[in-house]
Amino acid sequence: MRSCLLNICRLLCVCLALPFRLLKALGLRATYKRCFPRLAYTMTFKYNAKMHSKKKELFRNVCTFADSHGTLRLLEIGCGGGANFQFYPYGCTVLCADPNPHYETFLQRSMRANKHLTYEAFLVVPAEDMKEVQDESVDVVVCTLVLCSVRDVKMVLQEVRRVLKTGGAFFFLEHVMSSTSAWTHFLQHTLEPLWFYIGDGCTVTRATWKDVESAGFSQVHIQHLEAPVTAVMRPHIMGYCIK
Structure with missing residues (x-):
């Protein structure tokens, strides 16, 4: 009975997503991609307010990965509008990467508001292929709310x-x-077809912790938590891995 209800509700969301699928088929999806960074930037402030203590906890030991000269080069993938800048240590050099070039305006706002950092560059590249970044060239990589929307988590x-x-x-x-x-x-599997388009590729049914655990890091530290956000996005993981 529950499975039947899920399928019916999911079918309804598939139907509601049809206009978005049509826009994509007509090549008009780019308009939404241009507008989405403004929406995401606004939502960032609300998310950070709710997750401030968790982000402070997550990034509290970033500085311990600085090199022998005390220099810390950090790459943030899916940087968006710079939601994490305030949590990075003083003097950190930040290299930003995001496939959507329309984030740059909002990224510059965050840069001006966080002068304790040094900004190296903004690379418009997908996280699956960052050929502009050399092998073994950064001390820390960060991604938050990114792996839900990439094409291939393992890559x-x-x-x-x-x-x-x-x-x-x-x-x-x-x-x-x-x-x-x-x-x-139930909610995640029901809303997924519609959420994917509204969230610019966001998928809410990924067991991302399994990919992280099997990625080949020498150490993996993962914490599961329930975030104080909308129900469909409430289950979270956070932590760090060491190469």
């Missing part, structure tokens, strides 16, 4: 390991598929 994690120096760390904070709440699990 992204391979790229993360490639660009990290040996002993470097990968920090992450991601919403994931629910493994404990039947209601949230």
Whole structure:
């Protein structure tokens, strides 16, 4: 009975997503991609307010991965509008990467508001193929709310390991598929077809922790938590891995 209800509700969401699928087929999806960064930038402030203590906890030991000269070069993939800048340590050099070039305006706003950092560049590249970043050239890689919308999580994690120096760390904070709440699990699988288009490729049914655990890092530290956000995105993982 529950499975039948899920299929009916999911079919309804598939129907509601048809206008978005039509826009994509007509090549008009680019208009939404141009507008989405403004929406995401606005939502960032609300998310950061709710997750401030968790982000402080996550990034509290980033500085320990600086090199022998005390220099810390950090690559943030899917940087968006710079939501994490305030949590990075003083003097950190930040290299930003995002496939959507329309984030740059909002990224510059965050740069002006966080003068304790040094900004190296903004690369318009997908996380699956960051060829502009040399092998073993960064001390830390960060991604938050990114792995839900990349094309291939495993490829992204391979790229993360490639660009990290040996002993470097990968920090992450991601919403994931629910493994404990039947209601949230039902909601995620029902809304996924529509949520994918509204969220610019966001997929709410990924068991991302499994990909992180099997990516080949020497150490993996993962914490599962329930974030104080909308139910469909409530299950989160956060932590760090060491190459």
